[in-house]
Amino acid sequence: MRIWLLIGLLLAGSAFGQAYPSKPIRLVVPFGTGGSNDIVARLLAPKLSESLGQPVVVENRPGAGGTVGTDSVVRAVPDGTTLMIGATSTIAANVGLYLKRNFDPVKSLTPITQIADGAFLMAVPASSPAKTVQEFIALARANPGKINYGSSGKGSSMHLTGEMFRMAANVEMVHVPYKSGGAAIADVATDRVQLVYSDLAALLPFVKGGTVRALAVTTPKRSALLPELPTMAEAGVPGYEATSWYGILGPAGLPRDIVMKLNGELARIVHAPDMKERFAALGTEPVTGTPEQFAAYIVGQVKKWSAVSRAAGVELE
Numbered sequence: 001m002r003i004w005l006l007i008g009l010l011l012a013g014s015a016f017g018q019a020y021p022s023k024p025i026r027l028v029v030p031f032g033t034g035g036s037n038d039i040v041a042r043l044l045a046p047k048l049s050e051s052l053g054q055p056v057v058v059e060n061r062p063g064a065g066g067t068v069g070t071d072s073v074v075r076a077v078p079d080g081t082t083l084m085i086g087a088t089s090t091i092a093a094n095v096g097l098y099l100k101r102n103f104d105p106v107k108s109l110t111p112i113t114q115i116a117d118g119a120f121l122m123a124v125p126a127s128s129p130a131k132t133v134q135e136f137i138a139l140a141r142a143n144p145g146k147i148n149y150g151s152s153g154k155g156s157s158m159h160l161t162g163e164m165f166r167m168a169a170n171v172e173m174v175h176v177p178y179k180s181g182g183a184a185i186a187d188v189a190t191d192r193v194q195l196v197y198s199d200l201a202a203l204l205p206f207v208k209g210g211t212v213r214a215l216a217v218t219t220p221k222r223s224a225l226l227p228e229l230p231t232m233a234e235a236g237v238p239g240y241e242a243t244s245w246y247g248i249l250g251p252a253g254l255p256r257d258i259v260m261k262l263n264g265e266l267a268r269i270v271h272a273p274d275m276k277e278r279f280a281a282l283g284t285e286p287v288t289g290t291p292e293q294f295a296a297y298i299v300g301q302v303k304k305w306s307a308v309s310r311a312a313g314v315e316l317e
Contacts (some may be wrong), residue, residue, distance in 0.1 A: 002315075020261060021053075022191045023081055023178060024056070025052070025055070026047065026081065026083070028063065028070075028107070029041045029058065029061070030090050032251050033182070035180065036087075036181075036204065037090075039059060041085045041242070042058055043278055044269065045057070047269045051269060052265065065090070065152075066087075070090050073109065073249070074108045075251070076248060080255070082251060083250050084109075084248070085111070085247070085248060088157040088243065088301065089156045091109075091301070091302075092157075092302050095195070100296070104294050109250065110249060110251060111294040111295040112247070112248045112254075112259055112291055114246070114247040114287050114288060114297060115247055115287065115288060117243050117244060117245035117246070117285065117287050118201075118245075118285065119217040119218050119242050119243070119283060120218040120219075121203045121214045121216070121217060122136075122217075122232065123185075123206075123212045123214045124136060124169040124196075124213050125191040125213070128194060128213060131213070131215075132235065133230075133232065133237060134236050137169045138206060144171070145172045145173075145174060148174045148175075149162045149175060149193060149195035150178055150192075151178065151184055151197075152177075152181035152183075155309070158184065158197055159175060159177065160305055161197035162195065163312040164186045164240065166197075167312060176193050184196050184198070185202055185203060185206060185212070188212060189206050190211075197218070199282075199284075199298060200244075201284070204226075204283060214229055218232055218242040218244075219231065220241060234280075247294055247298075269286060269289040
């Protein structure tokens, strides 16, 4: 009897003592396939799988502006086998919008590390008479309430960047929410809507294809991919700044040793020359740091976008 008890204890100790990870990892993308979050996740997954020695499977869980997928991670067991890619919209913009929300991005999730950031583009149809930001503002003021701008849904980063511009430029525009950012961009390319703000990864193919005209970038400095484009400040909208960022998070209560292992591996992966090159092609650059730095960054981003949503009067149930 004692022998069997000893064997059982040894087996249990072996199971609990296994080095992380001992089974496959789900990397949740809270949006559909093909968007920038999905693209970044699918760049990371094979590298992280190789690094950790376990399959890392990208799982798309779209719905409700990213809250469905995020909520699935919040409710997951904090053992490091469920992670998510978080971005401006899901982790920062949405939080300040919901009157009744199920999670706090810092308390309900474990920030592991930011991995990259980049610019949004202000873009119009190639057929638009506006060739500069100031020309677009003049066009909008001459046609109050007749200019439509598209987004991936009410409360998305695409929506709030548009609202921030509307207020900063003092123009009247109509928000047209779509089920995805790709649908909004497709309609700006065909002049069904007259404006969209989105990240370079999603818009660049349309800009290069000649169906969409980019007017400015939303970051404080110009993009290396489109160096001829002015920043919003240079284009005459001072103080306008928005960053498209990405990071990795897990459920609340994720053990510190797992957090630090993932933090170190992700930093090594995204700063590798081949990954930096791939990120650069998407208009982003690697940005990593400690979990505490990422948590503080998220808090600042929530405050920023909550202020924008309050000023614009945008709320979600």
